[in-house]
Amino acid sequence: MAKKLIGYGNFFCWNCGNRIEKGKKMCPFCSSKYGGEDRYGNVSALGAGGTGWSNNTAHPCFKQYYKNSQRYGLIWLIGISILVPAVLLLSGEIKLEAEGIMVMVGVIAVFWSIGLIFLFKNRGDKTAWDGIVEDKKTFQKSRSRKDREGRKYRESYTEYVVYIRKQNNDIFELMEEDSAQYDYFNIGDYLHYHGDKWLHYIEKYDKSLDTTIFCASCRSICDIRDNYCERCGCILLKGGKHVL
Ligand SMILES: [Zn+2]
Ligand SMILES: [Zn+2]
Structure with a gap:
C-alpha cells in the first residue's frame, strides 16, 4: 500500500496495462518482456503509432x-x-x-x-479544438533568482514555443522550458485538443513517424510501441494501424 502511494519504478505492463511488481522480467498476465533489446521482438517503432484519432479517449483510466x-x-x-x-x-x-x-x-x-x-483547479481549457502547427521558435531568456544565502543572480534559460493555428484562426502558444513537446510536434502537424473533464491533451493525427508518445495523464514519454504508460497505467492515445 505504501509503495502504491509514493509510486516507484515500473508499475504497469506496457502491453496489457495490468499492475505488476517491480523486478519481474516478464508480465504474468500477457508474458511481455520488460527490459532488454528484444523487449518488442522485431516490431519496429516506425508505423507503430498509427494514423488517425485515437478511439480510446473515453477510457475510464483518465478519470481514475x-x-x-x-x-x-x-x-x-x-x-x-x-x-x-x-x-x-x-x-x-x-x-x-x-x-x-x-x-x-x-x-x-x-x-x-x-x-x-x-x-x-480546472486543468486548462475545457473546449476542444482542432489546429495545425504553424511555427516553432526558441528564445534565450534570463531571469533573476536568489541563491541559498539570499544573493540575487541572473539565470539564463531557453523557452520553447510551438505556435498552433486553431480552426477559428486564433494562435495557441504552447510554451515550455524543456524541449519535449517542442521536439514532438512538427510544423504542419494536424492536431486535436481534447478538453473534456478528465483529459487535457493535444493529440497528433499522424503518429506513424514518431518513436515516442506522451502519456495523456502523467505526461511520461513512452515508447510508441507501448500500449499503456508504465508509470501510471493509462492507455496511450495511439491511432489505428498504419498501412504502408
Ligand atoms: Zn502484460
Ligand atoms: Zn502515465
Missing part, C-alpha cells in the same frame, strides 16, 4: 488517474499538516501557547489554500 491524484494530494496535505507543527514544536521554534497555536494554524491554512487550489 485524476481522482487518484486528488486523493494522494489530500493525503500529502494531511501529512504535512501534522508533520510541520510537530517539527516546529519539537525543535522549540514555537511553543504550545496562544501565539504558537496561531502560527501553526496560519501555516496550515496557507498549505491548505495553496493545496486545494492546486488540486481542484
Whole structure:
C-alpha cells in the first residue's frame, strides 16, 4: 500500500496495462518482456503509432488517474499538516501557547489554500479544438533568482514555443522550458485538443513517424510501441494501424 502511494519504478505492463511488481522480467498476465533489446521482438517503432484519432479517449483510466491524484494530494496535505507543527514544536521554534497555536494554524491554512487550489483547479481549457502547427521558435531568456544565502543572480534559460493555428484562426502558444513537446510536434502537424473533464491533451493525427508518445495523464514519454504508460497505467492515445 505504501509503495502504491509514493509510486516507484515500473508499475504497469506496457502491453496489457495490468499492475505488476517491480523486478519481474516478464508480465504474468500477457508474458511481455520488460527490459532488454528484444523487449518488442522485431516490431519496429516506425508505423507503430498509427494514423488517425485515437478511439480510446473515453477510457475510464483518465478519470481514475485524476481522482487518484486528488486523493494522494489530500493525503500529502494531511501529512504535512501534522508533520510541520510537530517539527516546529519539537525543535522549540514555537511553543504550545496562544501565539504558537496561531502560527501553526496560519501555516496550515496557507498549505491548505495553496493545496486545494492546486488540486481542484480546472486543468486548462475545457473546449476542444482542432489546429495545425504553424511555427516553432526558441528564445534565450534570463531571469533573476536568489541563491541559498539570499544573493540575487541572473539565470539564463531557453523557452520553447510551438505556435498552433486553431480552426477559428486564433494562435495557441504552447510554451515550455524543456524541449519535449517542442521536439514532438512538427510544423504542419494536424492536431486535436481534447478538453473534456478528465483529459487535457493535444493529440497528433499522424503518429506513424514518431518513436515516442506522451502519456495523456502523467505526461511520461513512452515508447510508441507501448500500449499503456508504465508509470501510471493509462492507455496511450495511439491511432489505428498504419498501412504502408
Ligand atoms: Zn502484460
Ligand atoms: Zn502515465
